[in-house]
Amino acid sequence: MADHGRIDSDRVRQRMDELGLSQNGLAQKVGVSQAAIAKITSGQSFGSKHLHRIARELGTTAAFLTGETDDPSEGALPVPTADDVADQVGGVRIKEIDLDYGMGASWIEGVPVTEVERVFPADWLVQFTRAHPQYLFFAHGAGDSMMPTIMDRDIVLIDTTQQTLNMADRIWAVAFGGAGMIKRLRPQPDGGVKLMSDNPSVRDEVAYDGELSIIGRVVAVMRKI
Secondary structure, eight states, rough: OOOSSSSHHHHHHHHHHHHOOOOOHHHHHHHSSHHHHHHTTTSSSSTTTTTTHHOOOOOOOHHHHTSSSTTTTTTTOOOHHHHHHHHTTTEEEEEEEEEESSOEEEOOOOOOOOOEEEEHHHHHTTTTSSSGGEEEEEEEEEEETTTSSSOTTTTEEEEETSSSOOTTTOOOEEEEEEEEEEEEEEETTSOOOOEOOOOTTOOOEEEEEEEEEEEEEEEEEEEOO
């Protein structure tokens, strides 16, 4: 029998499974760390000040998650879909991935990537790109090799419709030697591509013969102030 007042970890996991939500996905929706959700789903944490928010994102109630009722829909408000939110604010949905792109290097081969969708105003987006939102995604930069242009943990908007190096010295998200990077690119007369950092203390590299794969162009940078 459930101990009323304590979060039932089995019920949280059940609702997550039914909605196809990962721990990281639920954590981002609620605004807590993945570790906090992991403690709840493993039974290590019996309560949370975010219980009602967790219940709402799981399409149920705090009463169900604590065992006060066995009906997950009793008193539950429908969770607005991403389309509902987008329609309300005149926005578009853009994917955000939990993969860091190193402004040095960050290994990307074989790394599982979790995606969530964020809603942004359409008229804001067109300042940076005319690409359809399905070809855009947000990611985090990591490291200091692109300072001061891009700081560690800045959020970058990447346009994957732009994968042809037809603009020298622009900033691109690339894969080089199995690592994800954010660099300025400059074609070389010998057919190579120079990968340049904005931080003068970081040396440049040159890629040859298909070593470099362009993921997309970085069209916007956002940071906390």
